[in-house]
Structure formats: C-alpha cells, structure tokens
Amino acid sequence: MEIGQHPASGYSKEHQKTYQEWFAFADSDGDGRITGPDAIKFFAMSKRPRADLKQVWAIADSKRQGYLGFSEFVTAMQLVSLAQAGDEITQDSLKRDDLGSLNPPTMDGLDALLVKSKHHAKRVDPDIDGFPQAQSPATSQWFSSKSSKKIPLNAVTSVIDGLKKLYIEKLKPLEVTYKFNDFVSPLLTNSDFDAKPMVMLLGQYSTGKTTFIKHLLRTSYPGAHIGPEPTTDRFVVVMSGPDERTIPGNTIAVQADMPFSGLTTFGTAFLSKFECSQMPHPLLEHITFVDTPGVLSGEKQRTQRSYDFTGVTSWFAAKCDLILLLFDPHKLDISDEFKRVIGSLRGHDDKIRVVLNKADQVDTQQLMRVYGALMWSLGKVLNTPEVARVYIGSFNDKPVNESAVGPIGKELFEREQDDLLSDLKDIPKKACDRRINEFVKRARAAKIHAHIIGHLKKEMPAMMGKAKAQQRLIDNLETEFAKVQREQHLPAGDFPYVEHFRDVLGGYSIDKFEKIKPKMVQAVDDMLGYDIPELLKNFRNPYELLFFLLFSTTALYSSTSSSSSSAVLRATTTTTTTTTTTTTTTNTFTLSFQANPNPPPSNLSNHTALDAAGAAGHTQSHVVVGRHGIRIRPWPHPDPVEVMRAHRIMERVQEEQRRWYGVKEPRHVLVVTPTYSRAFQALHLTGLLHSLRNVPYPLTWIVVEAGGTTNATASLLARSDLTIVHIPFPDRMPHDWADRHATENRMRLHALRVIRERKMDGVIVFADDSNVHSLELFDEVQKVQWMGAVSVGILAHTGTADQPRLSEEDKQNMPLPVQGPACNSSGHLAGWHTFNSLPFAGKTATVVGEAAPVLPRGLEWAGFVLNSRMLWKEAEGKPDWVKDLDAVGENGEEIENPLILLNDPSSVEPLGNCGKKILLWWLRVEARADSKFPQGWVIEPPLDIVVPAKRTPWPETTAELSAELVDSKQDQEGRRLSRTDRSSWSRSTTKRKEN
Known part of the structure; x- marks a missing residue:
C-alpha cells in the first residue's frame, strides 16, 4: 500500500540537485517551507495560466497544510512539467509511471536569478538524506517558555503553527484556570500538534488486529505476536524510525518529541504494558498504527488488568484519526466489557469503521447470516441513527478462500478491501482538517x-x-x-x-x-x-482570486519597463499588512495594494504622492469606483483600456472582500430586463448598464428583446463587460400601453423559463431599462430565501399645466405613489401597498398613443425578487406553495405579477426594513409622437457643419491653421495683451497711492 510516496525516489540525482537549488531559492525565509506568496512569485516564471497553477497547488498541498515542503515542491514541479507539455493536471497525474523521468520545467529567467544569488549563504541545511526539511524551532519554545511573548498571527507559516499560537494565547489559559486537564484531557504539547495521523485497531482477542497491520506493512513489526490465543498483551504504537527497535512505555512517555506524555496519568501499571515499535517503512512516514490488546470478558478484563483499559482507549480515541473495530465471524457476541470499550468512544463516531475480518472462513449463505447478526449487535451498542459502515474481507497475506465464498465473494472482498484502503489513503490528506476539527x-x-x-x-x-x-x-x-x-x-x-x-x-x-x-x-x-x-x-489556495491579486508579482523576478503606461490603484483591505506591487502580463500597469487594519475615511485628495520617476511633471486625475478611489497617472494621457481594467480589478477585490467580511457566500444576481427598439432605448439601456457594473456581486444580465435580437442592442451589451444572455422574443411590442404591459410580462416569463432550462442558480431581479436602482437593493436581495418584495417609488404627476397646484385637502387625500409590502407590528407580511393610478391618470404629462398614461398597474414585477431554484423542476427544499412554471400562463391566463407563481402569496418575504425603504424607482418615460430624439447609438447620415471648429484637438499643430483661425488667434492674443497692459497700469496706480 502506497500512501503519499516520497517523490525523492522518483527522479535522478541530477534532478534532485536542481530541485534542491530551486527550493532553497524559492524559500524566501529559509524555514524549509514555501508559503503562498513564495509559490506565486516562483511559479510565475513557468508562464502557466493561473488556473493551471491553482490546480498544481491544490494537488501538491493535498494535506492542506498551507505550505509546500521539499517533497510537495518536487511534486508541484513535476505537475508544472506536465502542464507545459500540454497534459491535463489531475490527481491521476501522480500515478503516471514516467513522472520521475520528467525533466524539470522551464522557468523563464530563473537561471540568471540563481547566478545573482550565489553569493548569499545557503538558507536551508539538508538533513542526513540530503533533502531540505521544514523547520519550526520557534513553535516548540512557545510551549516551554513561561513568559512567552505575543506571537502575531502573520508570523506563522502553516495552519498547524497557527493553531499552536491560538492554543497558547487563548485556549490554554482557560484550561489551566478551570483545571480542564484533570476533568477532560491533559494540556496539549508541541508534539500533539506535529504528530502524524494515527489509526487504532480495537477488537476482541484473535480478531486479526496485528495481522491487519502486518498485511498493510507487508512485514511484521518488531515485537509482533500472532496466534489464536490472546497474544498481544500490551498497547503497541507502530511508527516510523531509523531502524527496527522497541522502546519501553516509560521511556517514550517522557520524550518531548513524542505525543504520549499524557499517558503518564495512567500510572506505571499501564506504562509497563505500553511500548513503541519503530521501523523504517514508507507507509509509517505518513501514518502511525496503535495495536491494542484483545478485549477480554468477565473478571479478566475488569480486575486482572491493573490499569484503566477503558480510559486508555478513550485517550487514544481522542488522538486518533481513524478507529477500526474488528470482528471475527465466529465471535460476534459483544460482551459487556467490549460494550463499555465501545461506549468510551462517545464523541468520536465519525472516526469509527467496522471491519468484519476473516470473512472467507464461512460460505456465502453463512456470511449473509453473520452480517445480519453483526448489524443487529451493533445496533444495540452504537447509539447513532445512521447505519455503521461495515467492510467485509479477509485482511491477511493468504489468498481469499475462493472455494468457500466463490468467485462472487472474492470480487466482493476485493472491492471492500479497496474501499477500506481508500479510506486509509485519505487519512494523511485529511490530517490537517482533523486537527482543526479536534x-x-x-x-x-x-x-x-x-x-x-x-x-x-x-x-x-x-x-x-x-x-x-x-x-x-x-x-x-x-x-x-x-x-x-x-x-x-x-x-x-x-x-x-x-x-x-x-x-x-x-x-x-x-x-x-x-x-x-x-x-x-x-x-x-x-x-x-x-x-x-x-x-x-x-492559508487557503494562494491562487484564489484575492490572494493572487495581492501577492502575484513578476516584477520581483523580471525587469519591467518603467516607460509603459501605468495606473496606480489603492485599495484598503484587512487581509494583509504588506504592500505589494502587481504587474499584469498585457498592457502592463501597476497596482499598489496598501493594507491598513484601521482604514481612515476615503479621501481622494489625501493619497501618497506617486513615485517621482514616473509622476514628475504630469498632472493626476481621480476617478471613483464603488466606495474606493483610484488614481490614474497620465502618460501622456489616460489609456481608457487600462482605466477600465483597473475598475474591473477593484470590483473583483470588493467582491472578494464581501465574500470574506460581508455575505459569507455571495449569491449570483440574475437581472432580467425586457427591452425593444424605441427612441429612448439607447438612453435607458446605457444608464442601466452603468448601474449594473457597480453591483459588487457576481451578476448575469438577461436581456429579452421584443421582435428578435438586433445588432444595435447586441453591440451595446457586448461592450458592457458583463456576463450577458441576450434572448429573442418573437412578438413585436404593440403600440397600446396596456398591450405593452402584457407583452413585457410574457417576456419576463419567457426569461424565467430560460433560467429554469439552463438551471441558472442565483437571485432574480426584474430591472426594467428605465428604472433607477439603489445599490442597497442588491445587498437586500442576498437575504431572500425564496421570494421577496421591496418598495418601489413611482413617478407620477399630481397636476397639469392648467392646474399647477392642489389644495391642501387634495394633497392629504392623494395616495402615495408607492408599491410594496406592508408589515404588522411583529414584522410579518400583512398586506400590500398597491398603486392606484386613477387619481394620477389625467394629470400625467407623458402619454403613449392617444390617451393611455404611462403608469404601472397595482403591483409591478420590479418590486419582487426570486430565488431561481423555485423555478427548477427538482430543487432541494423547494416549498410546496410554489407553482410549476409550466402551469403559469397556460390557457391564456393573464400574467399580472410574480405572485401568479405562488399558491400562497402570504409566504413572500418583506425586504428593505419591512418595506419602509424605497430601494428602486419606477421611472417610465416614453417619447411622445411629436418628440424628436436620436434613436440608437450610431449616427448613420453625415451631419451638416453649423459651427466651424475654432482650434484643433490637443496637442496643437499650428502649421496648417486656416487664415480664419489665424486671424481669430491674433485677435485673442491682442485682447490678452490688452488685459496685461490694464493689469500693469492698475498695479502702478496702486503703488503710487500707497506712496
């Protein structure tokens, strides 16, 4: 069985020397660990895309330690070589036979940097095998020092070191003060955190516990005894060591580098029945096994054992990552003593695996009866509602007794054995997560x-x-x-x-x-x-978005031209305390992220001056993105492409900050907009586009266009830099407003069906192109569970040109032009504020067609938000009060508002302080029949020149100025000189008066 085989055995000595040199160079602080920032800087020279390097790190750091040791670094380099060769990087890549024969990857510019660093002293000393080892001498001092200083969280280089720091500073004082170590568990030591994952085997005597370990190691460990009688009479810890030997329990319990000092509380009687068996083995480099004595019955278990067997078992259960309960088909009875031992595993149910060993000693019919009897017995002992996982097999060196179980039974045993070995292989990968869990x-x-x-x-x-x-x-x-x-x-x-x-x-x-x-x-x-x-x-994957933005820099390893166009972006974030410079690969510009744990209020005029070499002699301008300021350095003028890229990066940073410090997992926003070709379409879509670009959440804009998609609309959407779904709707938009309202409702329903077909997951917002939205709306919609409602402000006129003012009594009786949810005193939905358009109908100035006013109905779609999962045919937790989307709008049913999707409208969730906040405004403005407005985005015919240009665009070129412009310029110069003369005369007059 091979678990996490050391890569050092899979390449030549020449490659080993190369990797050692690279590792020493990449390890910036010389502690034998390559952290996320180190990896980003070094791996960038491979010129592989971020997605590939993210996968490389995920596979190399399979234990999720937060850093790469030397062996993990070699694995990463081999995966980079595969990626450069065009192969896909997966977990199966580590199983390739030619992995060790791969040449080191091509690292651009690394050779020159290695030559420059030759004069520096070596920072990592190889161990006796010649491999750099992770060093953390400071962490052991944290436990031994009585007056340890505060260790900053950013000083640690791994997840385990961080847990040590938190334990020393925050948890241990509480445990010491209230004697937690006497009641529950001894105080933790440095070795408890650094210990390899352990697997404990429990069972009655002669169930095959020692044979199981021998089967995995393919050899007997020192001091092993195998026989039909109770042979193992002591607790044996089988672990890796330089040679084969056994260490007595009293000796191992006092060794500071061993995680067994807590066993001293069980006294000498137990320590004399405890020993450590060491041997060199590749499997033991990753896992430690605990072989236990067989559980006896009656007085032998209770009185003749002079130590607390149940207490020792409970102690090891807390330390182990996996507990295997072994049963023999001929010894299925669970004695009271064994029941107490299993009961001591309370709280560690997730670690327990049941193994029915020696299953080939019975035939198929008997095996079925044995399995049923075992499950019945376990049901009385394991007080869990879930069924325990039972592995069936014969875990020894002998081949399966096929004459008893037949070919089907042999195949079953092989599959069960593969499943159990797969569980064991996952133990090192889950060790760090298990430490955190414990x-x-x-x-x-x-x-x-x-x-x-x-x-x-x-x-x-x-x-x-x-x-x-x-x-x-x-x-x-x-x-x-x-x-x-x-x-x-x-x-x-x-x-x-x-x-x-x-x-x-x-x-x-x-x-x-x-x-x-x-x-x-x-x-x-x-x-x-x-x-x-x-x-x-x-310590998560450093190639995830924000870490990559904060730490990625090729400038530290490669020279970049200072004359290229650049923009400086400043962002306040609490995730790092360093200032890092990021250089992109195309249209290079520099982004400077400066951290501040207590950021002051945003003040664009209070920025630190740009570096003198690039900013001397040039003016600077400011633009605002979201809640942050961006400073642009013209050279010689701002490049709009660079400016927009800076905007997008800032939005991504804000999105990542929201994910960490605001909404834990921001939900995708699906914005549905019906549109059609008309005079104001260009105006309205452009305004909505810029609003959506400021939304700090992942967003998809679903645009439904009546009469089919047009090139003009598609060109605008393509330039929006948003994720777009452009959907054609076959029907054209009618002229009458009532018919338009019904058509737009069918367009929205058409978009909902597309969302269901594509299984798009997120929160649906209905945004008409003429509406105005508050960014707070998109914060509120993140709270909705299934269907929510917000208050909408309506633009409506209360007077006409003939009647410009209303009396005070009329003003009091005029309804408030708002629609939205109404709540009771408990904050639950009680009803709706509906908009009555009749008092406003005759007084609204803008009309469409003959006399129909542009006003909404009682409840508009814009006031509702939906969880897209309520549209799916099958969704987890979908409430029964949601209608099937196929049943909506059939048989000519009028589609008035989203409440038609519900069987129970009272289930709608009021948002925006229970409807007290207006989060969007329904601003429907249509062109009159006699209105003139440039329709579309492009002016097709050439325009007549009415006013001639007075000067050429900047910078000036005076060589070809027309005579008219020359005369105009001379007149302007004359007037300027005249003003200068008057100013001189005024100053001389003032001076004479003073004299």
Missing part, C-alpha cells in the same frame, strides 16, 4: 467546562455550610448542568459525562475554583468566530 471540539468543551465550574462556584455560600452545599451540588449535578445549558444557550450534547465529572469533582473543593472570567471566555469565542476562520483563509 481543536474546535476541544475549545467548545473547555468553554462549557469553564461555565460549569463558574456556575458551581457561584452556587457556593460565602461563609457557612460549604461542605453541605458542595455535596448538594455534586448529588444534583444533572440539574446544575441543565441550568448552565439554559442560561448560556449551550448544546446539551456537548456536556461531559455526569458520572465521570462527579467522580473528578469529588476530589476538589469547589470553593477554591476561580469565578468565571468573561474575558477568557470571550477570547475563546473570538478564536472560534474570527481567528480560526481568518487563519484558514490566510
């Missing part, structure tokens, strides 16, 4: 423990009767747990065992405990709610 579980347990101790301390009297009060609290511990659970709103399933807690608490005086310290508890809450998520974000 750390979070421990932090929550410590927090609950602190609340329990603080509550018991509070219940103690100040002076008299302390002994009686303590005994009363211990006797009624279940009631006290329930009080803490209700007061602190804690999950009941996270509380410790009452009996165990009572036994330990009996040895303490509750009055001697500390009172609850809110600052300590708050520190743990901050760690769980902010520090750990921030740590994981800092």
